[in-house]
Every structure is written in structure tokens, then in C-alpha cells.
Amino acid sequence: MLDTKSAVKEIDPITVQVVLGALENVAVEMGHKLARMSYSSIIRESEDFGCALVDIYGNQLCESSHSTPLQSGPIPGYVKGIREIMEERDDNFSPGDIIMHNSPYHGASHGPDIGICIPVFYQEELIGFSVTTAHHLDIGASTPGSCGIVDAVDAYAEGLQFKAIKVYEKGKKNRYVWDLLMDNIRAPKMVVGDIEAQIAAAKIGATRYIELLDKFGVDTIYAASNELMNYSEKMMREAITKLPDGEYKAEGFLDGYLDSADSYKKDLKICVTVKVSGSELTVDLTGTSPQVKDRPINMPLVGTVDIAVYLTLRSILLDSTTYGDFSQNSGLSRPIHIIAPKGTLCNPVFPAPTIARFTSGNMIADTLMKALAQVVPDQVxxxxxxxxxxxxxxxxxxxxxxxxxxxxxxxxxxxxxxxxxxxxxxxxxxxxxxxxxxxxxxxxxxxxxxxxxxxxxxxxxxxxxxxxxxxxxxxxxxxxxxxxxxxxxxxxxxxxxxxxxxxxxxxxxxxxxxxxxxxxxxxxxxxxxxxxxxxxxxxxxxxNPLERDPEKVLADFLDGYISAETALEVYKVFITETNTIDYEKTNEWRRRKAE
Structure with a gap:
């Protein structure tokens, strides 16, 4: 099998783009089919799902473009976690296996985001994985629903845990796992129906992946994927080198549990230090508040924190307006390093609960952007x-x-x-x-x-x-x-x-x-x-509000976003009774304020 990290086959740019388009079409088809087959609105309407193909080395080859980054991005982590668990159990992948996984301490974003992983075999050799993830509306926690379980005291209180469970083994359905799902989940027909939709979409991905291997050959697919990942890595490194070497720090705060009598559960600090050295960038989260041991505001490092970091850096440093569209794959993360001390909000220790990590992770991204604002103010x-x-x-x-x-x-x-x-x-x-x-x-x-x-x-x-x-x-x-x-x-x-x-x-x-x-x-x-x-x-x-175009201030007033009093007090824009701008008074007010 050709190593994607050191591919030896020469491949021309046109073939690379053809293979890229073919891979992306597979992921897009998986996503459309999953959305169409799902029962719940969170998947069908909100598109809270992910689809991707992953190679034998854990590199993401493509992802469904209309899914959420917090679903597609963690997929390599799901695969890594599944493989680690199976190695510990001395278990193996076989054709016909379908694996269910949701452990947030083994790559999953959080418990309700169930991953379905199908190992893909070609000519009797394991060559990769077809994976779908999706948020499910109940996971058997102590209270209904799979969000708002904000009082879970540990990982066990958050719902059912599936650590690399084979729901199909060598093509045979494990009926006892399915019985367990039906018996322990509220609204089981909807949730199990969504899981079956994930399986169907992952099967489509596996079938299409094999069709591409038949069409192009293993060496060509792997050489093209390697070239694409190298290109993504090169783009990220070039963007990082444009930043001045140094350290850039920022802090943010989470509400935490505002009604709690325990001070350590509220006003929680997020610390981010961005360290730039040549083409390498490190995001250091040292100084972030300790984990909350009995409340699920903690964030899995792999599956939540890393995705918040990677997405923010890509969005800011490789803005599509400047750089255009290019492949989303594992090459983008190669120059990026994350330091997250164990036992903190951003790297909790099992069995600390993590199910309510959604808004916490958003604050990681927001604080990272605040740190980057010091060096790329026009890009945040x-x-x-x-x-x-x-x-x-x-x-x-x-x-x-x-x-x-x-x-x-x-x-x-x-x-x-x-x-x-x-x-x-x-x-x-x-x-x-x-x-x-x-x-x-x-x-x-x-x-x-x-x-x-x-x-x-x-x-x-x-x-x-x-x-x-x-x-x-x-x-x-x-x-x-x-x-x-x-x-x-x-x-x-x-x-x-x-x-x-x-x-x-x-x-x-x-x-x-x-x-x-x-x-x-x-x-x-x-x-x-x-x-x-x-x-x-x-x-x-x-x-500076005083530099806002007066016409935009007027438009905000007419749209009901601000009052005439706000226009005058904050923007120093005088709006008349006939809803027009008195430019003479506006200019005078702004000149006085500037003095």
C-alpha cells in the first residue's frame, strides 16, 4: 500500500483536480442522502451532520460541504479513537463491519454526536473509512433531549456511551445493540431511524470510494490525496509566515453557572496565547480555568477544542475571498500545534462531563480571534x-x-x-x-x-x-x-x-x-x-462610531435598529422629523466631539 505521506508516484495537476472533484462529490452525495433520509429536524433541516472519507493513515480526504464544521471536522478523531479502542481490545476490522462510536474521550465531539464508521476494503485490503456523524435528539440521559443536560455530574449521567461498538459484524446485524437502543432512548423510532440513515449514507460513501479506486487506481487516488494535503499545508504555512514572529495573548469569559453558589462554576476564564515562529503556529491555552468536575461545560480537546482552533485559523488566515476555494483536508492542521493542560476546561480528565461543550467551544474560537486581532486586525x-x-x-x-x-x-x-x-x-x-x-x-x-x-x-x-x-x-x-x-x-x-x-x-x-x-x-x-x-x-x-457613514446611521434608524436619540448621542448624526440627515448639525456635532 502506498504511503500517503511520502507518495512516490508522479501526478499531473489536472488529474489531481479531477480526483479532488470526484472525492468531494462522494462526500456531497453522502450529505444529501443523509439529510433526505433522516427523520429529525436537527439533521433534515438544521443539517447538524458530517460526512467524510478518511484514508488508512487517518487523513481526511474530503468532507460534505453543506454540513457543519463541528460535525465533519472531528471525523479523523472519531476514526483515531475507534482504532485505539479496537487495538486495546485486540479486535480487528472486517468487511461488513459497521461501527457506532460517540465517546468524547476518544475523538467524538460529545455524546449526542454519534459517528457511524464503515471500514472500506479494496482487493481484500483495508484502505480507508467512510464516516457519517450526526446530532441525535435523545441519547438516554437522565432528562429528555440531548442538549440542556447541564446538570450532569459525570460522563455516565450524560447518556449512553458507545465506544467502537459493532452494530453490524461481518455483515450480520447485532440485534442486541439495537434492542438496547430501542429500550433506552426516548423517541426511539426517530433516533434509531436517524442512525439507520447514517448507516445508509456511509454505505453510499464506501461504495463510491471503491468505484473511484476501480476507475483511477489506488496509487493515483493516494498520490492525488497526498498532493492535495501538501498543497493545503503549503497554503497554511505561507499564511503563517506573513505573521510577525511573537506571542499574542487574549482572555475571554464564560458565564458558567450564574445561579450556582460555587464560585468555581461561574465566571470561567479562557486564555489563549498565539505563538508564531516562522511557518509554525502554536495555540497555547495555559491559564484557562480548571475543569468543572461535576458540570458538563468542559470541552473535549479532540473533537471540540481542536476544531474550534483549526476552523478559526483557516477562516481568518485563508479567507476564501483572497485565497479562493481549496480542499478541506488534514494538511491544513499540520503546521498548527495546540497546548492544553490536562484538567482544564479545554482538556478535561475522564469522567468529567462534556455534553454542554457547544457554547464553551465557541468562546475558544472567539478568544483566539481576539488574540489574532493584534496582528491581522483587518481579517477578524x-x-x-x-x-x-x-x-x-x-x-x-x-x-x-x-x-x-x-x-x-x-x-x-x-x-x-x-x-x-x-x-x-x-x-x-x-x-x-x-x-x-x-x-x-x-x-x-x-x-x-x-x-x-x-x-x-x-x-x-x-x-x-x-x-x-x-x-x-x-x-x-x-x-x-x-x-x-x-x-x-x-x-x-x-x-x-x-x-x-x-x-x-x-x-x-x-x-x-x-x-x-x-x-x-x-x-x-x-x-x-x-x-x-x-x-x-x-x-x-x-x-470609531463617529466615523460611520451618516447614511448608514440613517438606514439603521429607518430599519428600527437604533433610535434617533442613539443616532445623535452615539454617532452624532442629527436626524430630522422628516427622517433626513441635517448634515450641517451632524458635521458640527462630530467636530465638537472630536475636539
Whole structure:
């Protein structure tokens, strides 16, 4: 078998591009088929899944372009973890094996993100793996849903653990594993149906991979893959060499558990030091708060922290506007090194729980971007507004669970030359929102309100992105749980831009009483008629507000994003009663302020 790290076969650039297109088409087909075959909205609508092919050495060859980075990115880690476990068990891969895996201490992003791995054999030799990952709406934890399990005391309380379990062995279905799934998961038909969809999509990937080997030959596929990874590595190294050697530090903070009496569970620090030396870059997370031993805000190093780092560096240093599109593969990470002390939030020790690592990992990415802002200020945004993930659940006919997961988008900070993006999933999330029609068709919920926040955007030469407001009413008795962040620490402003606005969570009960809730909420009952209000954070502003184009200030006013008072007090733009700009007064006010 040809070693992809030292391929000897010469290959021309045209063949490389043909092979690249063929590999990417396989991953795209896997993704489309998985989305079409899935039962749950989190996969079908939000596209919270990943698909990729991985070679025998653990290198990712391609990924589904319309999946989320937090699903596709960890796939090499899933494969590595599976292989480690199987070696410990003295087990082997065989044709017909299908492996289920979700251990966050063996490469998985967190427990609900189940990976399905099919070893691919060609001419009786193992040559790689076809893998799908997806978020599942229940994993058998202590309370319904697979998010908002924010009170889990250890990894065992987070739900079922599958460590390289063969659900098919040599082509034969292991019925006992499937019985266990059906007996221990709420809404089993939906969850098991989604797992079967993953298997079908992974089978498609394995079949197409073999077809490519038949068409091009093993040596050509491996030589092209090696060339593509070397090219990606070269691009990343060239981008790193443009940075001045040195160290660049930043800090960020997580809410943690704001309602906790224990100080070590809240106001948690994220420390990032970027060390640049030639074409090598190290992200050192030393100084980050210790792990929270009995709460699942901790982040797996492999599967969450590394993906947050790799994605942020690629997005900032290799912006597609400048560098164009090129292959997403393992070559990009070769020049990047991560230091994460064990026993911290970013490298916990088993059995510390990790299921609620979503918003924590986003803060790793945000703080890394803040550090990079010192050397590439024109390539970053100001602070991002973090996300809120809600699990709604209830019993239909008092015996069958329904579960729905909603990822409420955040917002970006202002960027050089552009305002922040409003109401979008930020950084490594990249999921889509669920259509209101889909929610109300499948669940006893009504979406009463879904709109951008009023008067919340952070001032700047380029204003911060605006978070959204969503109000959802229970039509039947049920419950909900939430994992979120950014309710205490506002997104950071940059280069004179103001800080953003924090998020909020509250419930208006059927009695009419409104209760403010913390950003992390364990499962809480809700009576029919109760309404949850989710308010997303607004990103930070970028640049001096006095330098904002007055016409853009007027447009923000007309759109209802700011008031006339804010336009005058913050931007020094005078808007008349006829909704026009008085430029004489505006120029005078701005001149006075500058003095």
C-alpha cells in the first residue's frame, strides 16, 4: 500500500483536480442522502451532520460541504479513537463491519454526536473509512433531549456511551445493540431511524470510494490525496509566515453557572496565547480555568477544542475571498500545534462531563480571534454573540415522548469594511434555523415571535450584528432545558467600537408571571400556555462610531435598529422629523466631539 505521506508516484495537476472533484462529490452525495433520509429536524433541516472519507493513515480526504464544521471536522478523531479502542481490545476490522462510536474521550465531539464508521476494503485490503456523524435528539440521559443536560455530574449521567461498538459484524446485524437502543432512548423510532440513515449514507460513501479506486487506481487516488494535503499545508504555512514572529495573548469569559453558589462554576476564564515562529503556529491555552468536575461545560480537546482552533485559523488566515476555494483536508492542521493542560476546561480528565461543550467551544474560537486581532486586525470581526440551544420535550398520549432541539442563532461582530452579520450561527456551528412551519407541524409548539432585536446593535464604524428574539408557547404540558452563554459577558468591541449586548432567557407562565432564567437551565416543566422568550446577544462594534457613514446611521434608524436619540448621542448624526440627515448639525456635532 502506498504511503500517503511520502507518495512516490508522479501526478499531473489536472488529474489531481479531477480526483479532488470526484472525492468531494462522494462526500456531497453522502450529505444529501443523509439529510433526505433522516427523520429529525436537527439533521433534515438544521443539517447538524458530517460526512467524510478518511484514508488508512487517518487523513481526511474530503468532507460534505453543506454540513457543519463541528460535525465533519472531528471525523479523523472519531476514526483515531475507534482504532485505539479496537487495538486495546485486540479486535480487528472486517468487511461488513459497521461501527457506532460517540465517546468524547476518544475523538467524538460529545455524546449526542454519534459517528457511524464503515471500514472500506479494496482487493481484500483495508484502505480507508467512510464516516457519517450526526446530532441525535435523545441519547438516554437522565432528562429528555440531548442538549440542556447541564446538570450532569459525570460522563455516565450524560447518556449512553458507545465506544467502537459493532452494530453490524461481518455483515450480520447485532440485534442486541439495537434492542438496547430501542429500550433506552426516548423517541426511539426517530433516533434509531436517524442512525439507520447514517448507516445508509456511509454505505453510499464506501461504495463510491471503491468505484473511484476501480476507475483511477489506488496509487493515483493516494498520490492525488497526498498532493492535495501538501498543497493545503503549503497554503497554511505561507499564511503563517506573513505573521510577525511573537506571542499574542487574549482572555475571554464564560458565564458558567450564574445561579450556582460555587464560585468555581461561574465566571470561567479562557486564555489563549498565539505563538508564531516562522511557518509554525502554536495555540497555547495555559491559564484557562480548571475543569468543572461535576458540570458538563468542559470541552473535549479532540473533537471540540481542536476544531474550534483549526476552523478559526483557516477562516481568518485563508479567507476564501483572497485565497479562493481549496480542499478541506488534514494538511491544513499540520503546521498548527495546540497546548492544553490536562484538567482544564479545554482538556478535561475522564469522567468529567462534556455534553454542554457547544457554547464553551465557541468562546475558544472567539478568544483566539481576539488574540489574532493584534496582528491581522483587518481579517477578524469584533466579539461574537454566542448561541442558545434549547431542548423541548413532552409526552404524547401520556406515553410516547416527543423531543425537539432548537439551535437559536447568535450574531457576528462588525468587520473591517462591513457590519456584523445579523442572526446567524457563529464560528464553528454553521447550522440552519428550522422553518416555523416545520416546528408547528411536528410538535405541540407555537412560534409567536421571531424577529431581530430592537436597539441592541453595538455602535461602531461598522456596527455589530443583531441577535434575534424568539418566543415559543407550549400548546401542551411539557418541559425544556437550555445550554447557552453570553448572558453576563458582552461581546467585545474592537478599535473604538462598543461592546455588544448580552442575551437573555425568560419564561412567562400561564399565570402571567414572567421569570428570568440563567443561561444554563436543567430540565424544567412547563404548563400548556407557558411561553419561553429567548433573546440572542448582539456582536461587538468595530471602529470609531463617529466615523460611520451618516447614511448608514440613517438606514439603521429607518430599519428600527437604533433610535434617533442613539443616532445623535452615539454617532452624532442629527436626524430630522422628516427622517433626513441635517448634515450641517451632524458635521458640527462630530467636530465638537472630536475636539
Amino acid at each position: 470581526s469584533a466579539g461574537i454573540g454566542n448561541l442558545q440551544v434549547v431542548a423541548f420535550s413532552g409526552l404524547a398520549n401520556e406515553e410516547n415522548y416527543w423531543v425537539y432541539m432548537d439551535i437559536m442563532e447568535g450574531s457576528y461582530g462588525g468587520r473591517y469594511g462591513k457590519d456584523g452579520m445579523d442572526a446567524v450561527d457563529t464560528l464553528y456551528a454553521n447550522t440552519r434555523n428550522n422553518p416555523i412551519e416545520d416546528i408547528e407541524t411536528h410538535y405541540p409548539l407555537r412560534v409567536n415571535r421571531y424577529e431581530l432585536r430592537d436597539t441592541g446593535c453595538a455602535p461602531g464604524k461598522w456596527r455589530g450584528g443583531i441577535g434575534s428574539i424568539r418566543e415559543i408557547t407550549f400548546l401542551e404540558d411539557g418541559s425544556f432545558s437550555v445550554e447557552a452563554d453570553g448572558h453576563k459577558f458582552a461581546p467585545w468591541g474592537f478599535k473604538g467600537g462598543e461592546n455588544g449586548t448580552v442575551g437573555e432567557l425568560s419564561i412567562r407562565e400561564q399565570t402571567g408571571d414572567t421569570i428570568k432564567l440563567p443561561s444554563k437551565l436543567p430540565n424544567r416543566p412547563a404548563k400548556a400556555g407557558s411561553t419561553i422568550q429567548l433573546v440572542g446577544p448582539c456582536g461587538g462594534g468595530y471602529g
